[in-house]
Amino acid sequence: MTALTPLDGPDVVHAEPAAPEHVALWKRLPVVRHVRTSVGLQRTMLVIGIVLMLIFVITAAFAPLLAPYGYAQLSSGDVNFGSQQPPSAENLLGTTVGGYDVLSRTIWGARPAFLVIVVAVVLSIFAGVALGLVSGYFGGWVDRVLVVIADALFAFPSLLLAIVVAIVISGGQSSMWGGVMAAAISLSVVMIPQYFRVVRAEVVRVKAEAFVESARVIGSGHLRIMGRHVLRNSTRTLPLILTLNCSEAVLTLAGLGFLGFGIEPTAAADWGYDLSKSLSDVTSGIWWTAVPPGVAIVLTVLGLTLVGESLNDLADPRLRRRRAAKAAAPLSPVTAVPGGVATDRVPGVESIDDLEGPTDLFDGPFDERSDR
Amino acid sequence: MTSTTTGAPVGVAPPGPTTPATPAAKSRRSGGHLGSYLLVRFLLIFPTIFILVTTVFVLMRATGDPITASLGGRLTHDQLQERIHEAGYDRPILVQYVEYLGNVFRGDFGTTISDNRPVTEVVLTYGTATLELAFYALLVALLVGIPLGRIAAARRDKGVDASLRISGILAYATPVFFAGILLKLIFSVWLGWLPVAGRASTDAQIEIQRNGSDTGIFLIDAISTGDPSVVLDVLEHAILPALALGLLTGGIFLRLVRTNVIGTLSTGYVEAARSRGVNERRLLRQHAWRPALVPIITVIGLQVALLLSGAVLTEKTFEWKGLGFQLVQYLLARDFVAVQGIVVLLAVVVALTNFIVDVIAALVDPRIRY
Numbered sequence: 001m002t003a004l005t006p007l008d009g010p011d012v013v014h015a016e017p018a019a020p021e022h023v024a025l026w027k028r029l030p031v032v033r034h035v036r037t038s039v040g041l042q043r044t045m046l047v048i049g050i051v052l053m054l055i056f057v058i059t060a061a062f063a064p065l066l067a068p069y070g071y072a073q074l075s076s077g078d079v080n081f082g083s084q085q086p087p088s089a090e091n092l093l094g095t096t097v098g099g100y101d102v103l104s105r106t107i108w109g110a111r112p113a114f115l116v117i118v119v120a121v122v123l124s125i126f127a128g129v130a131l132g133l134v135s136g137y138f139g140g141w142v143d144r145v146l147v148v149i150a151d152a153l154f155a156f157p158s159l160l161l162a163i164v165v166a167i168v169i170s171g172g173q174s175s176m177w178g179g180v181m182a183a184a185i186s187l188s189v190v191m192i193p194q195y196f197r198v199v200r201a202e203v204v205r206v207k208a209e210a211f212v213e214s215a216r217v218i219g220s221g222h223l224r225i226m227g228r229h230v231l232r233n234s235t236r237t238l239p240l241i242l243t244l245n246c247s248e249a250v251l252t253l254a255g256l257g258f259l260g261f262g263i264e265p266t267a268a269a270d271w272g273y274d275l276s277k278s279l280s281d282v283t284s285g286i287w288w289t290a291v292p293p294g295v296a297i298v299l300t301v302l303g304l305t306l307v308g309e310s311l312n313d314l315a316d317p318r319l320r321r322r323r324a325a326k327a328a329a330p331l332s333p334v335t336a337v338p339g340g341v342a343t344d345r346v347p348g349v350e351s352i353d354d355l356e357g358p359t360d361l362f363d364g365p366f367d368e369r370s371d372r
Numbered sequence: 373m374t375s376t377t378t379g380a381p382v383g384v385a386p387p388g389p390t391t392p393a394t395p396a397a398k399s400r401r402s403g404g405h406l407g408s409y410l411l412v413r414f415l416l417i418f419p420t421i422f423i424l425v426t427t428v429f430v431l432m433r434a435t436g437d438p439i440t441a442s443l444g445g446r447l448t449h450d451q452l453q454e455r456i457h458e459a460g461y462d463r464p465i466l467v468q469y470v471e472y473l474g475n476v477f478r479g480d481f482g483t484t485i486s487d488n489r490p491v492t493e494v495v496l497t498y499g500t501a502t503l504e505l506a507f508y509a510l511l512v513a514l515l516v517g518i519p520l521g522r523i524a525a526a527r528r529d530k531g532v533d534a535s536l537r538i539s540g541i542l543a544y545a546t547p548v549f550f551a552g553i554l555l556k557l558i559f560s561v562w563l564g565w566l567p568v569a570g571r572a573s574t575d576a577q578i579e580i581q582r583n584g585s586d587t588g589i590f591l592i593d594a595i596s597t598g599d600p601s602v603v604l605d606v607l608e609h610a611i612l613p614a615l616a617l618g619l620l621t622g623g624i625f626l627r628l629v630r631t632n633v634i635g636t637l638s639t640g641y642v643e644a645a646r647s648r649g650v651n652e653r654r655l656l657r658q659h660a661w662r663p664a665l666v667p668i669i670t671v672i673g674l675q676v677a678l679l680l681s682g683a684v685l686t687e688k689t690f691e692w693k694g695l696g697f698q699l700v701q702y703l704l705a706r707d708f709v710a711v712q713g714i715v716v717l718l719a720v721v722v723a724l725t726n727f728i729v730d731v732i733a734a735l736v737d738p739r740i741r742y
Binding site: 148151157164165254258287290291302 | 542718
């Protein structure tokens with residue numbers, strides 16, 4: 001696993017402003033740091049999630065080596081695979097209605113999914129963070145309007161929005177890049193509001209801090225204040241939404257594929273498309289065309305969600321406080337997870353209390369309210 | 373989680389020592405009357421719908437005109453131009469936009485190209501089926517998610533909690549159509565207990581039609597035939613779709629309930645009650661549950677959007693002839709007027725639901741004011 005760490009590097013680097021302690025840099029990266037601070041079930045979930053994510057990334061990267069056949073290959077040598085063949089030595093998971101090898105298509109299917117995640121996340125992070133920063137920093141009517149728009153888009157069923165955008169971009173079925181871009185752009189339309197809201201909320205909070213005031217007093221320009229002082233202190237919740245959005249991306253791509261907006265089978269392997277084709281197989285008891293791509297989707301989303309969920313719990317003081325206290329007690333302080341309890345006391349991490357949780361759908365604004 | 377829980381713009385004013393610039397701070401100064409909050413919240417529906425209608429219009433028109441999209445290739449160039457001219461798609465886009473807005477405002481969402489029916493009629497015909505499915509699914513989700521979420525919160529960090537949480541995450545990770553396919557495979561094909569697809573068997577459908585009661589909600593229609601076998605048939609068909617959609621939504625509810633109940637269980641007043649010797653069950657039931665309800669209601673309301681997306685996929689999986697099923701048909705027929713109409717109408721439904729949810733939240737919790 002050590003050799004693979006660089007793989008999840010790029011995913012992770014843009015997250016945290018360096019904290020002022022002298023722990024090695026890589027240990028302070030999100031995810032790595034989270035593994036170190038987590039204990040018990042939390043840590044198990046996080047580690048399983050990371051392993052699943054790595055499997056997914058490796059599969060996507062090395063699909064040509066891992067898959068026995070190409071995604072659009074109908075025959076091996078001179079022998080045709082045949083249609084709907086049950087699992088055999090040649091086709092370990094059988095063949096589809098179209099005569100493709102199920103195992104190969106399942107492995108190849110990681111590629112478009114991975115690409116969609118990367119493109120969608122990059123697009124929406126840049127747009128969402130920039131908009132949130134400017135909107136939150138300057139405020140005024142632009143801010144109000146953007147908030148209303150973001151809320152309107154946020155409330156909209158994302159799959160429907162994705163369908164509309166998919167029509168625009170690809171006019172329905174398409175090549176690999178057409179399908180990937182259609183899914184990615186439609187996802188970013190849904191995701192930009194999320195980044196926008198989170199970053200904006202943080203920016204509004206940070207800009208009232210004394211250090212921003214000081215920067216203004218010594219005559220720093222808006223751009224410098226925004227970039228150096230505000231932005232760098234407003235990105236703490238991003239890794240978290242990021243992982244949750246990645247899983248949403250995979251699910252939406254699959255949904256689009258299932259509804260017939262997927263990628264042509266000859267252009268790339270698409271789990272959603274394969275599942276929609278397997279719908280009629282299932283009625284006649286053919287399970288091998290449906291189960292593999294479905295399981296692939298579930299495992300991919302599971303990995304991403306486990307990581308996101310763990311980050312969320314670790315960041316949420318309501319969900320963490322008791323566990324940290326508990327974990328500290330039974331374990332002897334010397335053998336306790338290195339830095340597990342100690343890191344909690346590090347200033348940069350501790351201020352999590354004012355995360356005010358605009359983090360995901362699953363926790364309400366309750367902690368602040370109930371405290372009054 | 374400031375406004376994420378509310379569908380509406382900064383609706384449930386999130387508390388705010390940390391967000392001095394949001395309306396939240398203002399509201400406390402102005403006192404925040406329920407009436408004015410409701411009014412403002414109601415008025416906010418209009419910009420929301422306006423934005424959605426505009427977004428969809430702009431996006432759909434970016435593809436060109438709907439007539440070429442649906443009939444291109446089947447008609448000659450001149451015929452096409454004639455049709456386009458008749459429908460007014462050759463006028464400036466701004467004129468079309470204003471006209472479209474006016475039509476939407478009057479409740480006219482256009483006429484489908486492929487089968488020449490008003491979109492509102494399509495939605496009314498098939499919407500009831502979707503409504504029925506969504507209702508069953510919501511029922512399953514609530515019955516599964518709320519009790520289990522409470523158990524998970526009460527048994528926090530124990531084995532039960534761990535397994536419930538993992539099932540919740542699994543439920544989220546499973547696409548609804550894959551869950552549907554698995555259920556179908558197991559219960560319909562291998563065990564043969566339940567029907568594979570559809571809303572009722574042909575016989576039952578005929579009987580329902582002969583009976584004449586036509587609410588579109590099959591269960592009501594079936595009951596009004598007075599024939600128990602028809603009712604049973606309709607229910608049998610509903611089980612798998614309701615389970616597929618409901619269990620997955622229930623997983624979300626479970627996590628939501630768990631998080632919020634844990635949140636209230638660790639507040640000061642619960643600690644105070646605990647220190648006075650109130651037992652844990654009573655703490656959960658009386659002290660922690662009620663205040664946890666507000667965010668739960670709000671987020672459950674938000675899930676309507678999710679439920680609708682899910683319904684589209686579930687309907688395709690089970691050939692449940694509802695709005696989602698119909699939407700897919702129109703998509704395949706490239707009838708974008710129909711698609712646009714259905715999408716916009718659904719957006720209106722979502723906006724209205726979010727409004728209702730916010731109103732309920734405001735009634736339940738007097739601290740919520742704009």
